[in-house]
Each structure stands twice: as structure tokens, then as C-alpha cells.
Amino acid sequence: MSRLAEPLRTTDTEAAIVEAARDLLAEGGIRALSMRAVAARVGVSATAIYNYFENKQALVRHVVNVSFEAFDAYLRSAVTDKPEGSVERLRALGEAYIRFALENRQYFQVLFAFHSDLPQDIEELPEGGGYALFRQAVVDAIQSGSIRKADPDLLVLYLWTHVHGLVTLLLSCQPDARCRHSGEELNATELFSKFHEFRYYGLQPEVAVRSETGSAAAS
Amino acid sequence: MSRLAEPLRTTDTEAAIVEAARDLLAEGGIRALSMRAVAARVGVSATAIYNYFENKQALVRHVVNVSFEAFDAYLRSAVTDKPEGSVERLRALGEAYIRFALENRQYFQVLFAFHSDLPQDIEELPEGGGYALFRQAVVDAIQSGSIRKADPDLLVLYLWTHVHGLVTLLLSCQPDARCRHSGEELNATELFSKFHEFRYYGLQPEVAVRSETGSAAAS
DNA sequence: CTGTTACCTTAACGCTGTTTACTTTACACT
DNA sequence: AGTGTAAAGTAAACAGCGTTAAGGTAACAG
Numbered sequence: 001m002s003r004l005a006e007p008l009r010t011t012d013t014e015a016a017i018v019e020a021a022r023d024l025l026a027e028g029g030i031r032a033l034s035m036r037a038v039a040a041r042v043g044v045s046a047t048a049i050y051n052y053f054e055n056k057q058a059l060v061r062h063v064v065n066v067s068f069e070a071f072d073a074y075l076r077s078a079v080t081d082k083p084e085g086s087v088e089r090l091r092a093l094g095e096a097y098i099r100f101a102l103e104n105r106q107y108f109q110v111l112f113a114f115h116s117d118l119p120q121d122i123e124e125l126p127e128g129g130g131y132a133l134f135r136q137a138v139v140d141a142i143q144s145g146s147i148r149k150a151d152p153d154l155l156v157l158y159l160w161t162h163v164h165g166l167v168t169l170l171l172s173c174q175p176d177a178r179c180r181h182s183g184e185e186l187n188a189t190e191l192f193s194k195f196h197e198f199r200y201y202g203l204q205p206e207v208a209v210r211s212e213t214g215s216a217a218a219s
Numbered sequence: 220m221s222r223l224a225e226p227l228r229t230t231d232t233e234a235a236i237v238e239a240a241r242d243l244l245a246e247g248g249i250r251a252l253s254m255r256a257v258a259a260r261v262g263v264s265a266t267a268i269y270n271y272f273e274n275k276q277a278l279v280r281h282v283v284n285v286s287f288e289a290f291d292a293y294l295r296s297a298v299t300d301k302p303e304g305s306v307e308r309l310r311a312l313g314e315a316y317i318r319f320a321l322e323n324r325q326y327f328q329v330l331f332a333f334h335s336d337l338p339q340d341i342e343e344l345p346e347g348g349g350y351a352l353f354r355q356a357v358v359d360a361i362q363s364g365s366i367r368k369a370d371p372d373l374l375v376l377y378l379w380t381h382v383h384g385l386v387t388l389l390l391s392c393q394p395d396a397r398c399r400h401s402g403e404e405l406n407a408t409e410l411f412s413k414f415h416e417f418r419y420y421g422l423q424p425e426v427a428v429r430s431e432t433g434s435a436a437a438s
Numbered sequence: 439c440t441g442t443t444a445c446c447t448t449a450a451c452g453c454t455g456t457t458t459a460c461t462t463t464a465c466a467c468t
Numbered sequence: 469a470g471t472g473t474a475a476a477g478t479a480a481a482c483a484g485c486g487t488t489a490a491g492g493t494a495a496c497a498g
Contacts, residue, residue, distance in 0.1 A: 013445085013446095034484080034485065034486085035485080035486060035487085036484080036485075036486090044446070044447090045446070045447060045448075046485095046486085046487090047446080047487080047488085048445070048446055048447080050487080050488090051445060051446075055486075055487075056486065056487090112387075112388070112391040112392065113391060115391055115392050118392050118393070120393070120399050121399045121400070122398065122399065122400045123401070145424055146424070147422040147423065147424060148420075148421075148422055148425055149425070150416075150417070151401075153400050153401070154400075154413060154414075155417070155422070157398070157410065158414050158417050160384075160388065161381060161384035161385040161388050162380060162384055163384070164384040164387065164388045165379075165380035165381055165382070165383040165384020165385065165387065165388075166384065168383065168384065168387050169331070169379065169380050169383045169384075172331040172332060172334055173331065173337050174337070174339070179341065179376070180339050180341065181340070181341045181342070181372050181373075182370075182372070191376065194373060195373075195377050197369075198374070198377050198421070199421060199422055200421050200422055200423050201367075201421040201423060202367075202417070202418060202419045202420040202421030202422075203366040203367055203374070203418055203419055203421075204366065204367060204420060204421075205364055205366060205367050205368075206367055206368070232476080232477095253453085253454065253455080254454080254455060254456085255453085255454080255455090263476090263477070263478090264477070264478055264479075265455085265456090266456080266458095266477080266478075266479085267476070267477055267478080269456080269457090270475075270476055270477075271476095274455075274456075275454095275456090439498100440497100441496105441497085441498085442495100442496085442497085442498100443494105443496085443497100444494090444495085444496100445492100445493085445494085445495105446491100446492080446493080446494100447490100447491080447492070447493095448489105448490090448491085448492100449488105449489085449490085449491105450487100450488085450489080450490100451486105451487085451488080451489100452485100452487095452488105453484100453485075453486085453487105454483100454484075454485065454486100455482105455484090455485100456481100456482085456483090456484105457480105457481085457482080457483105458479105458480085458481080458482100459479095459480090459481105460477100460478075460479085460480100461476100461477080461478070461479100462475100462476085462477075462478090463475080463476080463477090464473100464474090464475080465472105465473090465474085465475095466471100466472085466473085466474100467471085467472085467473100468470090468471085468472105
């Protein structure tokens with residue numbers, strides 16, 4: 001039953017299938033991922049795939065899960081050099097999120113379209129995943145006094161929805177993820193940067209305090 | 220050539236096609252919208268559609284444009300009773316955005332997946348559209364001193380990406396657009412409401428001024 | 439040596455978007 | 469009134485899709 005019971009496989013067709021599916025997805029999006037195309041790349045017939053995956057949906061779901069791990073790893077590696085509890089760490093996370101989406105847009109779009117097995121409850125999200133990383137950064141930032149005290153999960157969701165919205169809106173409206181405005185042309189990362197002040201000081205009208213901390217606080 | 224030259228059409232098949240396509244989309248999403256299914260609803264053969272639309276993509280694009288207008292109208296009607304320049308008007312816009320997405324999720328998802336003919340430049344967006352409405356609300360809010368002075372387009376994009384991210388993230392991750400967290404279950408609108416404080420005061424650590432304005436300022 | 443199982447094949451079914459060739463209907467012009 | 473043209477519809481077919489069914493082959497266990 002278990003795969004461990006039969007550890008010797010002459011040729012690992014399953015891995016080849018997953019790799020072919022991943023490549024097709026990255027190259028031409030979900031429309032390019034057909035059972036026959038995957039099979040052709042692997043060098044088998046289309047029906048052979050059904051020995052490893054119940055159907056196309058299961059194959060896609062598996063590819064998405066693999067890609068999610070790559071996404072998480074990308075985020076993790078983007079903040080290793082940022083001090084814990086710093087606002088820079090949070091900022092780096094947001095920028096990495098955007099960068100990953102733009103560089104892997106073809107299957108970034110698929111990641112969330114075929115989410116699959118996310119738990120209902122926030123608390124049950126995996127330990128090493130991107131959410132946990134994001135959350136820990138928020139918790140640290142609160143503890144070090146870099147940002148306001150509030151429910152960490154609420155804060156994560158707040159920040160997450162923001163970068164996610166920025167990326168998805170730009171990706172779906174502007175194919176090149178750029179936004180021309182009053183002469184200058186901005187991409188998602190630059191927009192994210194321009195939003196820092198809004199995020200940190202909020203939309204309230206300018207009040208006295210702001211100048212006191214000066215530009216150093218701009219996250 | 221022009222449709223005005225032949226104003227008399229015995230039966231308006233085109234309108235029936237569009238209506239059938241819209242209904243199918245709302246009922247079963249993009250997967251339910253097939254040329255044959257549309258044709259069957261109208262009572263013609265599938266190929267008859269090609270007399271009115273070049274191909275399926277053109278049909279979908281047209282339906283999307285129609286739906287966008289409905290979306291704009293929905294937003295417009297949501298703020299008619301909110302005073303210009305008020306933060307409530309901005310808030311109502313965000314809430315309407317979320318409400319429309321949740322109530323029409325099947326083709327809200329299609330709206331941005333098949334965006335079609337959005338202009339490259341922000342300035343060229345249509346006058347009566349949702350963006351213009353959003354932008355005017357921001358301009359008024361700035362002028363009346365309700366929110367900080369800043370580039371209106373940047374502010375609109377900032378707020379827009381936020382509600383858009385909230386909706387798309389929840390819609391794609393949680394089929395019922397709810398988020399369970401520490402016992403309580405929140406939907407998108409409630410989350411949006413919980414974010415008000417973050418949006419208005421920002422993420423900066425609590426400083427002196429806040430209490431001065433009191434709870435009345437919470438938008 | 440036999441039975442079982444993993445792994446693969448081809449053929450086929452019903453669906454899809456789209457093209458082709460063909461009718462029918464209606465109106466405009468001489 | 470007769471002819472030409474264009475609109476609006478049809479059925480048949482093609483290539484592609486996901487998937488199922490039936491069958492074959494090779495390896496391994498008893």
C-alpha cells in the first residue's frame with residue numbers, strides 16, 4: 001500500500017509527470033496543461049498518468065502544493081538577513097511576495113485558483129509555511145515595538161490582503177504588471193514602496209507627531 | 220456596415236445570446252459557459268452565435284464589459300446617500316465592492332480574469348466608471364480634510380488593492396468567503412470593518428495624539 | 439510454474455471551440 | 469416583377485480535450 005513498501009522503481013515516471021506538468025504550467029499557464037501534453041513530454045500515453053493521479057484535478061492540485069512549498073521557501077530565503085522584529089523584515093516579506101508573483105506569474109495565478117487543501121481555520125495552517133513566517137514577523141515586530149499592538153492574525157491578514165490585492169489586480173488588469181500614471185510608469189514593487197507611508201501612518205489627516213520621528217520611521 | 224443602418228431586426232438574437240451567456244456564467248461559472256449551452260438556451264444552433272460574435276472569447280469579453288457596467292452602477296447606487304467628502308462614503312464604496320463580489324462571485328472572478336480592454340494609463344479610465352467614482356470620493360475626502368493630502372490616484376490604488384485583495388484572497392482560499400479565527404467566524408465585510416483602525420491610523424506604534432480625536436474618527 | 443500486480447498501450451465516448459458548405463429569408467435596385 | 473445581395477440560420481465535420489474500458493507485458497511471490 002504505502003510507497004515505502006516498494007522503494008525500488010526502475011524509472012520514476014511520477015516525478016517526470018509532475019515536472020512536465022510544472023513546466024507546461026510555467027510556460028503557458030493552465031490552458032497549456034493538458035493530460036496529453038504532459039504525457040507527450042514524459043514520453044508515455046495520456047492514460048498512463050492515471051496510474052499516478054486520479055484525474056487532472058488531482059495532478060494540478062499536487063503541482064500546486066509543490067509550488068506552494070517553493071513559494072514558502074522563496075519567502076523564507078528573502079528574510080534570513082533581516083533582523084527579527086524589524087519593520088524591514090515585514091517589508092522584505094511583502095516585496096518577496098510581489099517578486100515571486102511577478103517572476104512566476106503563470107503559476108502564481110494557478111496557486112490561488114486551485115488552492116485545494118487549505119484548512120478552514122487560520123490556526124491550523126502549517127508550521128513552516130509562509131503564513132507562519134509572516135505571522136512570526138508580525139509578532140516580533142509588535143514585541144519590539146516597531147508596530148502597534150493588535151491581534152497578530154488580524155494584522156497578518158491585513159498586510160497579506162494588501163500585497164495580494166496589489167499583485168492580483170495588476171496581474172489581471174495590466175499584462176505587464178505596470179501602471180502608468182501622470183507620466184511615470186510604476187511596477188508592483190515600486191507601487192508597494194510608495195504605499196509604505198500610507199501603511200505606516202494611515203490615512204488620517206496629518207497631525208503634529210509625524211515630524212518628530214522623521215524619515216527614519218518610514219518603513 | 221454600421222448597425223444603425225439596419226435598425227429593424229425582427230428578433231434580437233444577439234440580446235438573447237448575451238443574456239443566456241450571462242445567466243450561465245452566474246449559475247455555473249466560466250466552465251458552464253459553452254457555445255453549445257448558450258445556443259441551446261437561445262434555441263439556435265451553436266454556429267449561429269458566430270454571426271454575432273467572432274468567437275467565444277469575444278462573447279465572454281462582451282459579457283464581461285456588460286457586467287462591469289452593472290458593477291459600476293452597483294457602486295454608484297451604494298453611495299448616493301453618503302455625503303461627499305466623508306470617510307463614510309469611502310467606507311461604503313469598499314463595503315459595496317465586497318458585497319458585490321460576494322453576491323456575484325461567479326462572474327466577479329471572471330470580470331478580472333477576462334478584463335479585456337482596460338487602458339494602459341490610469342488617466343484614460345472611463346468617466347462614469349467605478350474608478351472615477353472612487354477617485355472623486357478620495358479627492359473630496361482630501362479636500363474636506365477627512366484624510367491626508369496625497370496623490371489621489373495613489374490613494375485610490377492603495378485602497379482599491381486592499382479591498383480587492385481581501386475579496387480575492389477569501390474567495391479563492393475559502394469557498395464561503397469566511398475566515399475562522401480564535402473562535403469567531405468572520406466574513407469579508409466583517410474583516411473589512413475590523414481593518415478600519417489599521418487603515419486610518421496606520422501600523423505605527425500607538426502615539427500620544429490618537430486619544431485626542433477619540434473614537435469618532437474611527438472610519 | 440502460476441497468479442498477481444504494476445505499468446503501459448490503443449480505442450473509444452462524449453464533450454469542447456471552430457470551420458465549411460449549404461439553405462432560407464428578406465430587402466434593394468433596375 | 470425579377471434579380472442580386474446580404475443576413476441569419478442549419479448540419480456535418482475536424483481537432484482537441486478529459487476520461488473510461490479492455491487488453492497486453494514484465495516482474496515478482498508463492
